[in-house]
């Protein structure tokens with residue numbers, strides 16, 4: 295795709311990665327983009343770069359707009375992660391920019407990644423701004439959204455927020471604006487991105503959204519480092535970030551299980567039936583089939599997390615341990631929780647699952663249910679009752 299003029303003299307010069315399907319363990323079914331933005335002003339300024347294998351895509355686009363890479367005066371590094379900085383060594387060597395702006399944490403991180411002593415790095419902090427000619431760039435550090443170095447750049451004359459990974463989506467498309475793609479797909483990918491990348495830093499996101507509100511920043515365009523530009527649905531994505539960062543849930547329960555000979559699966563279905571019989575929506579997922587990052591997307595807005603595994607060698611099944619380790623690291627909060635599973639003789643899986651639920655600070659509404667080998671009809675009826683107990687807890691929370 296050629297460079298794309300977003301507004302007069304402001305270009306998308308990023309790269310589309312149609313083929314990426316695994317992004318450090320996050321399944322990216324719809325590929326991704328690495329967005330870089332060029333502002334042609336008295337000081338020609340590039341915001342962020344691309345992943346290393348896409349260096350030539352970026353350079354090609356820059357040459358198309360500028361004719362000569364050495365016309366770049368400034369580079370702003372909003373985020374040091376390799377998918378946005380991998381192209382920097384080649385780019386800095388060839389463009390010879392006068393200055394490379396980054397946050398104080400970015401200064402350290404750039405050295406720790408690239409070990410280059412002679413890059414013209416300039417630290418900028420929250421409240422600092424630079425003039426690039428007709429336009430100003432204001433910087434706001436966004437520590438731990440989602441790395442220590444992260445910052446965002448605001449151009450008041452254009453009402454543009456260059457948001458690095460915030461508001462991003464792993465979504466490869468030839469379209470560049472939110473209103474040119476399918477709304478449901480876009481919001482699904484934005485939710486998946488929040489659940490799998492941003493969720494652990496929700497307290498920081500909540501604070502940042504308040505700061506941005508207090509600063510009364512006028513925003514006409516949000517330019518994220520992945521996916522499409524927000525133009526028509528800015529309110530929707532900000533409202534979604536407000537909901538997600540304060541752990542607001544929808545009225546559904548998520549049942550995730552792992553099984554060898556289908557006994558735990560039978561229990562999962564019976565619990566789901568109990569929930570449904572009380573009018574609660576349920577999503578059932580199988581840890582052997584569903585990808586951990588898709589399960590995580592469903593965790594984001596679930597009110598209850600119900601996890602089941604049979605016991606294997608005194609532990610839960612490894613695919614369940616994978617999913618729970620991943621979910622725990624992303625720090626979901628304010629959930630109702632319950633555990634279940636079939637076993638043969640020692641039955642430790644439920645105890646181990648409960649430990650994960652405790653670490654997620656879930657409100658555990660049942661001590662955990664175990665059935666020896668293949669569950670009997672009576673035991674499955676008991677599972678239905680457990681589903682009803684969870685449903686009751688969901689309703690109580692809803693009315694609280």
Ligand SMILES: Cc1cc2nc3c(=O)[nH]c(=O)nc-3n(C[C@H](O)[C@H](O)[C@H](O)COP(=O)(O)O)c2cc1C
Nearest residue numbers: 554555556557558604607608637638639640641667
């Ligand atoms: C290789 C293997 C190891 C097992 N290890 C244990 C164990 O350590 N403790 C236990 O209680 N059951 C153990 N079991 C028994 C299973 O938990 C039991 O068969 C259970 O009903 C399987 O439920 P599922 O069909 O949901 O996987 C083991 C089974 C297998 C096949």
